[in-house]
Amino acid sequence: MLIEHLTRQLHEREAQFLRRRRRVAETACAPQQRLTIDGGRPREMLGFCSNDYLGLANHPELIAAMGEGAALYGAGSGASHLVSGHSRAHADVEQALAATQSATIPGCEALFFCTGFMANMALLTALGDAKAMLFSDKLNHASLIDGSRLAKAKVLTYPHKRMDLLDALLESSDSPIKIIVTDAVFSMDGDIAPMDKLLALADKHDAYIVVDDAHGFGVLGPQGRGTLAHFGLSSQRFILMGTLGKALGVAGAFVAAHPTVIAWLVQSARAYIYTTAAPPAVAHAVGVSLKLVMGEEGDRRRAHLATLGRSLHESLAGIVEALALTEWSAPDSQTPIHPFIVGDNKNALSLAAQLDTQGLWVPAIRPPTVPAGTARLRITLSASHTEADVWRLCSVLADAAESMLP
Ligand SMILES: Cc1ncc(COP(=O)(O)O)c(C=O)c1O
Numbered sequence: 001m002l003i004e005h006l007t008r009q010l011h012e013r014e015a016q017f018l019r020r021r022r023r024v025a026e027t028a029c030a031p032q033q034r035l036t037i038d039g040g041r042p043r044e045m046l047g048f049c050s051n052d053y054l055g056l057a058n059h060p061e062l063i064a065a066m067g068e069g070a071a072l073y074g075a076g077s078g079a080s081h082l083v084s085g086h087s088r089a090h091a092d093v094e095q096a097l098a099a100t101q102s103a104t105i106p107g108c109e110a111l112f113f114c115t116g117f118m119a120n121m122a123l124l125t126a127l128g129d130a131k132a133m134l135f136s137d138k139l140n141h142a143s144l145i146d147g148s149r150l151a152k153a154k155v156l157t158y159p160h161k162r163m164d165l166l167d168a169l170l171e172s173s174d175s176p177i178k179i180i181v182t183d184a185v186f187s188m189d190g191d192i193a194p195m196d197k198l199l200a201l202a203d204k205h206d207a208y209i210v211v212d213d214a215h216g217f218g219v220l221g222p223q224g225r226g227t228l229a230h231f232g233l234s235s236q237r238f239i240l241m242g243t244l245g246k247a248l249g250v251a252g253a254f255v256a257a258h259p260t261v262i263a264w265l266v267q268s269a270r271a272y273i274y275t276t277a278a279p280p281a282v283a284h285a286v287g288v289s290l291k292l293v294m295g296e297e298g299d300r301r302r303a304h305l306a307t308l309g310r311s312l313h314e315s316l317a318g319i320v321e322a323l324a325l326t327e328w329s330a331p332d333s334q335t336p337i338h339p340f341i342v343g344d345n346k347n348a349l350s351l352a353a354q355l356d357t358q359g360l361w362v363p364a365i366r367p368p369t370v371p372a373g374t375a376r377l378r379i380t381l382s383a384s385h386t387e388a389d390v391w392r393l394c395s396v397l398a399d400a401a402e403s404m405l406p
Contacts, residue, residue, distance in 0.1 A: 016345065017345045017346055017349050017366065018345065018366055018367070021037075021038065023035045023036065023037045023361075024036040024037075026042050028057070028058040029050055029052050029057035029058055029249075030052075030055075030057075030058050030384055031046055031047055031048075031055075031382055031384050031385050031389060032044065032045070032046055032047075033045055033047055033361075035361070043359065044359060045356075045359050045360065045361040046359060046360050046361065046389060046392065046393070047360075047361040047362075048360070048361065048362045048379045048380055048381065048385075048393060049361055049362060049363050049378070049379075049380055050380060050382060051214075051215070051245070051246035051247075051380060052246070052247075052249055052382050052384070053215075053218065053219050053246060053247040053305060053336045053380070053381070053382055053383065054218060054219070054224075054247045054248075054249065054293065054298065054301045054302070054305070054382070054383045055249075055301060055382045055383040055384030055385075056247070056248065056249030056250075056289055056292060056293070056301075057249040057250075058249075059249060059289075059292065061288055061292065062249055062250060062285050062288060062289055062292075065281075065284055065285040065287075065288035065289075066281050066282075066284075066285045067281075068281075068284065069089060069279075069280055069281030069282070069283070069284030069285055070279070070281040072089070072280070072281075072284065073087050073088075073089055073279075073280035073281060073284070074280070075279060075281070076276070076279055077090075077276060077277035077278065077279055077280055078276070079276060079277065080273060080274065080275055080276055080277055081266075081272065081273070081277045082266070082273055085276060085277030086277060087277070087280035087283065088280075089280040089281070089283040089284040089287070090112050090277060090278075090280060090283045092283075092287060093112060093283045093284070093286050093287045093290070094109070094110045094111060094112050094254070095110070096287055096290050097110040097112070097242070097254045097256060097286075097290070098110035098256055100223075100225050100226070100256075100290070100294070101225070101226070101228070101240055101256040103225075103229065103234060104225070104226070104228040104229055104233060104234055104235075104238060104240070105228075105234075105235070105236060105238050105240060105256055105257060105258070106234060106236060107236070107258065107259065108236075108240075108256045108257055108258060108259070108262075109256070109257070109258075109259045109262040110254045110255065110256045110262070111254060111255050111262050111265055111266065111272065112252060112253075112254050112278070112283060112286075113252060113253040113254065113255070113271075113272060113278075114251075114252060114253075114275060114276075114277070114278045115243075115245070115251070115252065115253055116143060116212070116214050116241060116242075116243035116245070116253040117142075117143040118253070118271040118272075118275065119241050119243075119253040119254070119255055119271075120141070120143035120144050120146075120147045120212060120241055121143060121146060121147040121150060121271040122147075122255075122265060122269035122270065122271035122272045123147065123210060123239065123241060123255055123265065123269065124144065124147030124148050124150070124151045124181065124210065125147060125150050125151050125152075125269065125270060125271070126264060126265050126268045126269040126270075127151075127177075127179060127208075127210070127239070127261070127264075128147075128148065128151030128152060128153030128155075128179065129151075129152050129153060129177075130152040130153065131153075131175065131176055131177050132151075132152075132153040132154075132175060132177035132178070132179055133153055133154050133155075133156065133173050133175035133177065133178055133179070134148050134151065134153050134154070134155045134156070134179050134181050135156050135157075135158060135166060135169055135170060135173075135178065135179065135180045135181065135207070136148055136155055136156070136157050136158070136180075136181040136182075137157075137158060137160055137161065137181070137182045137183065137186075137193065138157050138158065138159050138160050139160045139183070139186050139188070139189070140181060140182060140183050140186075140212070141183055141187055141212055141214065143212075144181055144183070144210075144212055148181065153177075153179070154175070156169050156173075160186075161191075161193060161194060163194060163197045163198070163201065166180070166198075166201060167201055167204075167205075170201060170204075170205040170207060171205070173205075177208075178205055178206065178207035178208070179207065179208050179209070179210055179239075180198055180201070180202060180207050180208070180209045180210070181209075181210045181212075182198060182209065182210070182211060182212070183212045183214070183215075184211050184212060184213040184214075184215070184216045184220075184226070184227035184228070185213070185214070185215035185216045185220070185227060185335050185337065187214065187215055187337065188337075188339065188365055188369060188370050188376070188378060189331065189333075189337070189339050190215075190331075190333035190334075190335045190336070190337030190338060190339060191331070191333065191335075192216070192220075192227060192230075192334060192335065193211075193227070195211070195227060195228060195231045195233055196231050196233060199233055199235055199237065199238075202235075202237045203235075203237070207237070208237050208238075208239060209237055209238055209239065210239045210241065211227070211228065211238055211239065211240050211241065212241050213226045213227050213228070213240055213241065213242045213243075214241070214242070214243040214246060214253075215246060215247075215335060215336075215337060216230065216242075216335070217242035217243065217246075217247060217248070218242075218246065218247025218248050218293050218298070219247050219302065219305070219335065219336060220334075220335070223293070223294040223295075223298065223299070224247065224293045224294060224298050224302060225294075226240070226242060228240065236258050238257070239255065239256075239257040239258075239261055240255065240256045240257065241253060241254070241255050242254055242256070244286045244289070247293065248286060248289045248290065248293060249289055250282060250285045250286045250289050251278065251282050251286075252278050252282055252283070252286060301383035302383070304383050305336055305381060305382070305383045307387075308381050308383075308385055308387065308390055309333065309334075309335075309336060309338070309381055311387060311390050311391075312338055312379065312381060312390050312393075312394070313330065313332055313333065313338060315390070315391075315394035315398075316330035316338065316340055316379075316394065316397075317330045317332075318394075319394065319397060319398045319401055322398075323398075323401055323402055323405060325401065327342075327343050328340070328341060328342050328343070328401075329341045336380050336381040336382070337378065337379075337380055338378075338379040338380070338381070339365075339376045339377070339378055339379070340376055340377040340379060340397070341374055341375075341376040342375060342376060342377070343373055343374065343375060344373075344375060345364075345366045345367070345375045347375065347404065348364035348365070348366060348375035348376055348377060349364045349366075349375075350400075350404060351364065351377055351397070351400050351401065351404070352364035352377060354396070354399075354400035354403070355377075355393075355396055355397065355400060358396045360392070360393055360396055362377045362378070362379055362393070363377070363378055364376070364377060365377070365378045377397075379393070
Protein backbone atom coordinates (compact mmCIF):
# COMPACT_ATOMS: atom_id res chain seq x y z
CA MET A 1 0.00 0.00 0.00
CA LEU A 2 2.79 2.42 0.90
CA ILE A 3 4.58 1.88 -2.42
CA GLU A 4 1.34 2.40 -4.42
CA HIS A 5 0.61 5.56 -2.42
CA LEU A 6 4.08 6.97 -3.09
CA THR A 7 3.98 5.95 -6.76
CA ARG A 8 0.71 7.86 -7.21
CA GLN A 9 2.22 10.96 -5.62
CA LEU A 10 5.34 10.72 -7.78
CA HIS A 11 3.13 10.51 -10.90
CA GLU A 12 1.18 13.55 -9.74
CA ARG A 13 4.41 15.50 -9.33
CA GLU A 14 5.53 14.45 -12.78
CA ALA A 15 2.23 15.58 -14.31
CA GLN A 16 2.55 19.00 -12.62
CA PHE A 17 6.15 19.42 -13.78
CA LEU A 18 7.24 19.31 -10.13
CA ARG A 19 9.35 16.16 -10.01
CA ARG A 20 12.94 16.90 -8.93
CA ARG A 21 15.97 15.07 -10.27
CA ARG A 22 19.62 14.95 -9.29
CA ARG A 23 22.66 15.29 -11.51
CA VAL A 24 25.98 13.66 -10.73
CA ALA A 25 28.96 16.03 -10.74
CA GLU A 26 31.99 14.17 -12.04
CA THR A 27 34.32 17.11 -11.34
CA ALA A 28 34.90 19.63 -8.53
CA CYS A 29 32.47 22.43 -7.72
CA ALA A 30 33.15 25.18 -10.29
CA PRO A 31 31.13 27.08 -12.92
CA GLN A 32 32.34 24.65 -15.61
CA GLN A 33 31.61 21.05 -14.58
CA ARG A 34 31.25 17.61 -16.12
CA LEU A 35 27.86 16.17 -15.20
CA THR A 36 26.00 12.92 -15.66
CA ILE A 37 22.28 13.38 -16.07
CA ASP A 38 19.82 10.47 -15.86
CA GLY A 39 22.57 7.92 -16.49
CA GLY A 40 23.51 9.43 -19.89
CA ARG A 41 26.99 10.32 -21.10
CA PRO A 42 28.79 12.97 -19.00
CA ARG A 43 28.42 16.49 -20.43
CA GLU A 44 30.36 19.72 -19.94
CA MET A 45 28.00 22.35 -18.50
CA LEU A 46 28.36 25.95 -17.43
CA GLY A 47 26.39 26.24 -14.20
CA PHE A 48 24.69 29.20 -12.53
CA CYS A 49 23.33 27.26 -9.60
CA SER A 50 25.83 26.74 -6.80
CA ASN A 51 26.05 28.77 -3.61
CA ASP A 52 29.85 28.82 -3.86
CA TYR A 53 29.57 32.60 -4.16
CA LEU A 54 33.24 33.42 -3.76
CA GLY A 55 34.44 30.45 -5.83
CA LEU A 56 36.37 28.98 -2.89
CA ALA A 57 35.02 25.41 -2.83
CA ASN A 58 37.83 24.26 -5.10
CA HIS A 59 40.53 26.67 -3.84
CA PRO A 60 43.96 24.99 -3.51
CA GLU A 61 44.50 26.41 -0.01
CA LEU A 62 41.23 24.89 1.19
CA ILE A 63 41.94 21.54 -0.43
CA ALA A 64 45.33 21.55 1.31
CA ALA A 65 43.69 22.59 4.59
CA MET A 66 41.32 19.61 4.44
CA GLY A 67 44.32 17.28 4.07
CA GLU A 68 46.24 19.07 6.81
CA GLY A 69 43.22 18.88 9.14
CA ALA A 70 42.77 15.17 8.44
CA ALA A 71 46.49 14.56 9.06
CA LEU A 72 46.24 16.39 12.40
CA TYR A 73 42.92 15.06 13.69
CA GLY A 74 41.96 12.04 11.53
CA ALA A 75 39.02 11.64 9.19
CA GLY A 76 36.18 11.67 11.69
CA SER A 77 35.44 13.22 15.07
CA GLY A 78 34.32 9.91 16.58
CA ALA A 79 31.59 11.27 18.85
CA SER A 80 29.28 14.17 19.61
CA HIS A 81 30.65 17.47 20.96
CA LEU A 82 29.55 16.76 24.53
CA VAL A 83 31.17 13.32 24.59
CA SER A 84 34.64 13.30 22.99
CA GLY A 85 34.14 14.79 19.50
CA HIS A 86 34.94 18.44 20.30
CA SER A 87 38.45 19.05 18.93
CA ARG A 88 40.97 21.91 19.13
CA ALA A 89 40.01 22.69 15.50
CA HIS A 90 36.34 23.16 16.49
CA ALA A 91 37.26 25.27 19.52
CA ASP A 92 39.61 27.53 17.53
CA VAL A 93 37.21 28.10 14.65
CA GLU A 94 34.43 29.00 17.10
CA GLN A 95 36.65 31.78 18.47
CA ALA A 96 37.48 33.01 14.97
CA LEU A 97 33.80 32.96 13.95
CA ALA A 98 32.75 34.83 17.10
CA ALA A 99 35.39 37.48 16.33
CA THR A 100 33.72 38.16 12.95
CA GLN A 101 30.57 39.24 14.81
CA SER A 102 32.14 41.00 17.80
CA ALA A 103 31.11 44.41 16.45
CA THR A 104 27.56 43.38 15.52
CA ILE A 105 26.80 41.30 18.63
CA PRO A 106 29.03 42.74 21.38
CA GLY A 107 30.53 40.09 23.64
CA CYS A 108 29.16 37.22 21.54
CA GLU A 109 30.37 33.64 21.52
CA ALA A 110 29.93 31.12 18.71
CA LEU A 111 28.95 27.47 18.39
CA PHE A 112 29.91 25.29 15.40
CA PHE A 113 27.28 23.02 13.76
CA CYS A 114 27.42 20.26 11.12
CA THR A 115 24.97 22.08 8.81
CA GLY A 116 22.86 25.22 8.67
CA PHE A 117 19.70 23.15 8.61
CA MET A 118 20.68 21.55 11.92
CA ALA A 119 21.73 24.87 13.42
CA ASN A 120 18.29 26.36 12.72
CA MET A 121 16.49 23.30 14.07
CA ALA A 122 18.69 23.38 17.17
CA LEU A 123 18.23 27.10 17.75
CA LEU A 124 14.50 27.32 17.35
CA THR A 125 13.69 24.22 19.38
CA ALA A 126 16.05 25.26 22.19
CA LEU A 127 14.88 28.90 22.38
CA GLY A 128 11.25 28.41 21.38
CA ASP A 129 9.93 26.81 24.54
CA ALA A 130 6.29 26.94 25.64
CA LYS A 131 6.71 30.45 27.13
CA ALA A 132 8.06 31.92 23.90
CA MET A 133 6.37 33.20 20.78
CA LEU A 134 8.05 33.12 17.36
CA PHE A 135 7.31 35.75 14.71
CA SER A 136 8.39 34.38 11.34
CA ASP A 137 8.64 35.95 7.86
CA LYS A 138 6.41 34.09 5.38
CA LEU A 139 9.30 33.48 2.96
CA ASN A 140 11.76 32.10 5.51
CA HIS A 141 13.90 29.10 4.58
CA ALA A 142 12.54 25.57 5.08
CA SER A 143 14.92 24.95 7.99
CA LEU A 144 13.51 27.92 9.93
CA ILE A 145 9.98 26.78 9.16
CA ASP A 146 10.67 23.20 10.26
CA GLY A 147 12.57 24.37 13.35
CA SER A 148 9.59 26.56 14.28
CA ARG A 149 7.19 23.65 13.75
CA LEU A 150 9.21 21.46 16.09
CA ALA A 151 9.46 24.16 18.75
CA LYS A 152 6.92 24.22 21.57
CA ALA A 153 6.43 27.97 21.12
CA LYS A 154 3.42 29.45 19.34
CA VAL A 155 4.39 30.59 15.83
CA LEU A 156 2.91 33.63 14.09
CA THR A 157 3.78 34.31 10.46
CA TYR A 158 3.91 37.80 8.96
CA PRO A 159 3.73 38.59 5.22
CA HIS A 160 7.15 38.99 3.61
CA LYS A 161 9.00 42.02 5.07
CA ARG A 162 5.73 43.70 6.21
CA MET A 163 7.08 45.63 9.20
CA ASP A 164 3.73 47.29 9.93
CA LEU A 165 2.04 43.90 10.34
CA LEU A 166 4.92 42.50 12.38
CA ASP A 167 4.67 45.57 14.64
CA ALA A 168 0.95 44.87 15.16
CA LEU A 169 1.58 41.19 15.95
CA LEU A 170 4.29 42.07 18.48
CA GLU A 171 2.03 44.74 20.02
CA SER A 172 -0.82 42.30 20.53
CA SER A 173 1.39 39.55 22.00
CA ASP A 174 1.49 39.06 25.75
CA SER A 175 4.27 36.48 25.54
CA PRO A 176 7.19 37.28 27.88
CA ILE A 177 9.68 35.93 25.29
CA LYS A 178 9.29 37.28 21.78
CA ILE A 179 11.61 36.05 19.05
CA ILE A 180 11.53 37.42 15.49
CA VAL A 181 12.81 34.87 12.96
CA THR A 182 14.06 35.96 9.55
CA ASP A 183 16.35 35.11 6.68
CA ALA A 184 18.83 37.98 6.20
CA VAL A 185 19.00 37.28 2.46
CA PHE A 186 15.97 35.40 1.15
CA SER A 187 17.24 32.37 -0.68
CA MET A 188 14.85 32.27 -3.64
CA ASP A 189 14.58 36.04 -4.27
CA GLY A 190 17.98 37.33 -3.22
CA ASP A 191 16.37 40.31 -1.47
CA ILE A 192 17.60 41.53 1.91
CA ALA A 193 15.52 41.74 5.10
CA PRO A 194 15.21 45.29 6.52
CA MET A 195 17.48 44.48 9.47
CA ASP A 196 17.52 48.09 10.74
CA LYS A 197 13.72 48.18 10.95
CA LEU A 198 13.61 44.72 12.52
CA LEU A 199 16.03 45.86 15.21
CA ALA A 200 13.93 48.98 15.87
CA LEU A 201 10.88 46.74 16.37
CA ALA A 202 12.84 44.36 18.59
CA ASP A 203 13.95 47.33 20.74
CA LYS A 204 10.39 48.66 20.90
CA HIS A 205 8.85 45.31 21.93
CA ASP A 206 11.77 43.85 23.89
CA ALA A 207 12.16 41.03 21.34
CA TYR A 208 15.17 39.04 20.09
CA ILE A 209 15.94 38.34 16.43
CA VAL A 210 17.10 35.01 15.01
CA VAL A 211 18.85 35.98 11.76
CA ASP A 212 19.69 33.34 9.16
CA ASP A 213 22.61 34.80 7.21
CA ALA A 214 23.26 31.71 5.06
CA HIS A 215 23.51 33.82 1.91
CA GLY A 216 25.00 37.01 3.37
CA PHE A 217 27.91 35.74 5.46
CA GLY A 218 31.11 35.99 3.39
CA VAL A 219 29.43 38.14 0.73
CA LEU A 220 27.89 41.23 2.32
CA GLY A 221 29.38 43.88 4.60
CA PRO A 222 32.98 44.93 5.20
CA GLN A 223 35.29 41.87 4.94
CA GLY A 224 32.20 39.77 4.18
CA ARG A 225 31.17 39.86 7.85
CA GLY A 226 27.56 39.51 6.76
CA THR A 227 24.25 41.27 6.56
CA LEU A 228 24.29 42.81 10.05
CA ALA A 229 27.66 44.40 9.28
CA HIS A 230 26.29 45.51 5.87
CA PHE A 231 23.70 47.54 7.82
CA GLY A 232 26.29 48.65 10.39
CA LEU A 233 24.11 47.39 13.24
CA SER A 234 25.17 46.36 16.73
CA SER A 235 22.97 44.71 19.33
CA GLN A 236 22.89 41.80 21.75
CA ARG A 237 19.35 41.15 20.55
CA PHE A 238 20.73 39.40 17.45
CA ILE A 239 21.14 35.62 17.40
CA LEU A 240 22.96 35.01 14.14
CA MET A 241 23.19 31.77 12.16
CA GLY A 242 25.78 31.74 9.38
CA THR A 243 26.56 28.85 7.05
CA LEU A 244 30.03 27.71 6.01
CA GLY A 245 29.18 25.61 2.94
CA LYS A 246 28.17 28.52 0.72
CA ALA A 247 30.47 31.58 0.42
CA LEU A 248 33.02 29.95 2.74
CA GLY A 249 33.25 27.00 0.33
CA VAL A 250 33.53 24.25 2.97
CA ALA A 251 30.65 22.92 5.14
CA GLY A 252 28.96 23.49 8.46
CA ALA A 253 27.40 26.46 10.20
CA PHE A 254 27.67 28.55 13.33
CA VAL A 255 25.48 30.45 15.73
CA ALA A 256 26.86 33.67 17.23
CA ALA A 257 24.98 35.12 20.17
CA HIS A 258 25.13 36.36 23.77
CA PRO A 259 27.20 33.85 25.84
CA THR A 260 24.09 32.83 27.82
CA VAL A 261 22.30 31.84 24.60
CA ILE A 262 25.31 29.76 23.55
CA ALA A 263 25.55 28.15 27.00
CA TRP A 264 21.85 27.22 26.80
CA LEU A 265 22.25 25.72 23.31
CA VAL A 266 25.08 23.50 24.58
CA GLN A 267 22.79 22.27 27.37
CA SER A 268 19.56 21.82 25.48
CA ALA A 269 19.81 21.95 21.67
CA ARG A 270 19.08 18.35 20.68
CA ALA A 271 20.34 18.77 17.08
CA TYR A 272 23.68 19.87 18.61
CA ILE A 273 23.91 17.37 21.44
CA TYR A 274 22.73 14.13 19.83
CA THR A 275 24.81 14.06 16.66
CA THR A 276 28.41 13.24 15.78
CA ALA A 277 30.54 16.39 15.58
CA ALA A 278 31.58 17.39 12.05
CA PRO A 279 35.05 16.12 11.06
CA PRO A 280 37.68 18.36 12.69
CA ALA A 281 39.28 18.69 9.22
CA VAL A 282 36.16 20.59 8.15
CA ALA A 283 36.53 23.01 11.07
CA HIS A 284 40.25 23.39 10.28
CA ALA A 285 39.48 24.20 6.62
CA VAL A 286 36.79 26.69 7.66
CA GLY A 287 39.43 28.53 9.70
CA VAL A 288 41.66 28.80 6.63
CA SER A 289 38.71 29.87 4.48
CA LEU A 290 37.76 32.56 6.98
CA LYS A 291 41.21 34.16 6.60
CA LEU A 292 40.84 34.20 2.80
CA VAL A 293 37.29 35.57 2.97
CA MET A 294 38.18 38.38 5.37
CA GLY A 295 41.41 39.35 3.61
CA GLU A 296 42.35 41.01 0.32
CA GLU A 297 41.50 37.94 -1.70
CA GLY A 298 37.95 38.05 -0.31
CA ASP A 299 37.69 41.77 -1.16
CA ARG A 300 38.84 41.12 -4.74
CA ARG A 301 36.35 38.29 -5.17
CA ARG A 302 33.46 40.31 -3.70
CA ALA A 303 34.24 43.24 -6.02
CA HIS A 304 34.23 40.96 -9.08
CA LEU A 305 30.98 39.34 -7.94
CA ALA A 306 29.35 42.77 -7.61
CA THR A 307 30.46 43.75 -11.14
CA LEU A 308 29.06 40.50 -12.57
CA GLY A 309 25.81 41.08 -10.66
CA ARG A 310 25.32 44.51 -12.22
CA SER A 311 25.95 43.17 -15.75
CA LEU A 312 23.58 40.26 -15.20
CA HIS A 313 20.78 42.41 -13.84
CA GLU A 314 21.04 44.91 -16.70
CA SER A 315 20.90 42.11 -19.26
CA LEU A 316 17.98 40.29 -17.61
CA ALA A 317 15.97 43.50 -17.25
CA GLY A 318 16.86 44.25 -20.90
CA ILE A 319 15.41 40.89 -22.03
CA VAL A 320 12.13 41.49 -20.15
CA GLU A 321 11.84 45.00 -21.59
CA ALA A 322 12.88 44.23 -25.18
CA LEU A 323 10.42 41.35 -25.48
CA ALA A 324 7.68 43.25 -23.57
CA LEU A 325 7.24 40.26 -21.26
CA THR A 326 4.81 42.00 -18.93
CA GLU A 327 4.17 38.94 -16.76
CA TRP A 328 7.87 38.25 -16.28
CA SER A 329 10.32 40.13 -14.08
CA ALA A 330 13.99 40.35 -13.19
CA PRO A 331 14.09 42.06 -9.77
CA ASP A 332 17.26 43.97 -8.91
CA SER A 333 19.47 42.17 -6.41
CA GLN A 334 22.42 43.29 -4.26
CA THR A 335 23.29 39.66 -3.63
CA PRO A 336 24.58 36.85 -5.89
CA ILE A 337 21.02 35.43 -6.16
CA HIS A 338 19.15 36.72 -9.22
CA PRO A 339 15.61 35.42 -9.83
CA PHE A 340 14.16 35.53 -13.35
CA ILE A 341 10.46 35.17 -12.56
CA VAL A 342 8.24 33.70 -15.27
CA GLY A 343 5.19 32.68 -13.21
CA ASP A 344 4.16 29.41 -14.77
CA ASN A 345 5.88 26.07 -13.92
CA LYS A 346 5.89 24.97 -17.55
CA ASN A 347 7.54 28.20 -18.75
CA ALA A 348 10.26 27.91 -16.11
CA LEU A 349 10.96 24.30 -17.07
CA SER A 350 10.92 25.10 -20.78
CA LEU A 351 13.47 27.92 -20.34
CA ALA A 352 15.70 25.71 -18.19
CA ALA A 353 15.44 22.91 -20.78
CA GLN A 354 16.41 25.25 -23.63
CA LEU A 355 19.39 26.53 -21.65
CA ASP A 356 20.32 22.93 -20.91
CA THR A 357 20.49 22.00 -24.59
CA GLN A 358 23.05 24.80 -24.98
CA GLY A 359 25.17 23.46 -22.11
CA LEU A 360 23.90 25.95 -19.51
CA TRP A 361 22.67 24.76 -16.14
CA VAL A 362 20.22 27.06 -14.38
CA PRO A 363 17.64 25.49 -12.05
CA ALA A 364 13.92 26.07 -12.52
CA ILE A 365 12.45 26.66 -9.07
CA ARG A 366 8.80 25.81 -8.64
CA PRO A 367 6.24 25.53 -5.84
CA PRO A 368 6.31 24.50 -3.05
CA THR A 369 9.83 26.01 -2.84
CA VAL A 370 8.36 29.34 -4.06
CA PRO A 371 4.73 30.56 -3.91
CA ALA A 372 2.37 29.30 -6.64
CA GLY A 373 2.48 31.45 -9.78
CA THR A 374 6.07 32.62 -9.18
CA ALA A 375 8.07 29.83 -10.81
CA ARG A 376 11.45 31.11 -11.88
CA LEU A 377 14.97 30.53 -12.96
CA ARG A 378 17.21 31.02 -9.95
CA ILE A 379 20.49 32.30 -11.29
CA THR A 380 23.36 32.39 -8.83
CA LEU A 381 26.71 33.94 -9.54
CA SER A 382 30.14 32.99 -8.31
CA ALA A 383 33.35 35.01 -8.29
CA SER A 384 34.70 32.21 -10.51
CA HIS A 385 32.36 33.26 -13.33
CA THR A 386 33.67 35.60 -16.02
CA GLU A 387 31.90 38.44 -17.86
CA ALA A 388 31.93 36.15 -20.92
CA ASP A 389 30.02 33.48 -18.93
CA VAL A 390 27.33 36.00 -18.01
CA TRP A 391 27.14 37.27 -21.58
CA ARG A 392 26.73 33.71 -22.89
CA LEU A 393 23.94 32.97 -20.41
CA CYS A 394 22.03 36.13 -21.30
CA SER A 395 22.37 35.67 -25.03
CA VAL A 396 21.00 32.07 -24.89
CA LEU A 397 18.28 33.14 -22.44
CA ALA A 398 17.17 35.99 -24.72
CA ASP A 399 16.79 33.57 -27.65
CA ALA A 400 14.94 31.03 -25.49
CA ALA A 401 12.56 33.70 -24.18
CA GLU A 402 11.91 35.01 -27.68
CA SER A 403 11.09 31.49 -28.92
CA MET A 404 8.36 31.31 -26.28
CA LEU A 405 6.54 34.45 -27.38
CA PRO A 406 2.97 33.71 -28.51
C1 LIG B 1 18.52 30.51 4.04
C2 LIG B 1 19.13 29.17 4.33
N1 LIG B 1 19.25 28.78 5.59
C3 LIG B 1 19.80 27.59 5.92
C4 LIG B 1 20.23 26.74 4.94
C5 LIG B 1 20.81 25.41 5.33
O1 LIG B 1 22.19 25.48 5.35
P1 LIG B 1 23.06 24.17 5.08
O2 LIG B 1 23.08 23.97 3.60
O3 LIG B 1 24.38 24.46 5.68
O4 LIG B 1 22.34 23.05 5.77
C6 LIG B 1 20.13 27.09 3.60
C7 LIG B 1 20.61 26.16 2.56
O5 LIG B 1 20.33 26.23 1.41
C8 LIG B 1 19.57 28.35 3.29
O6 LIG B 1 19.41 28.73 2.02
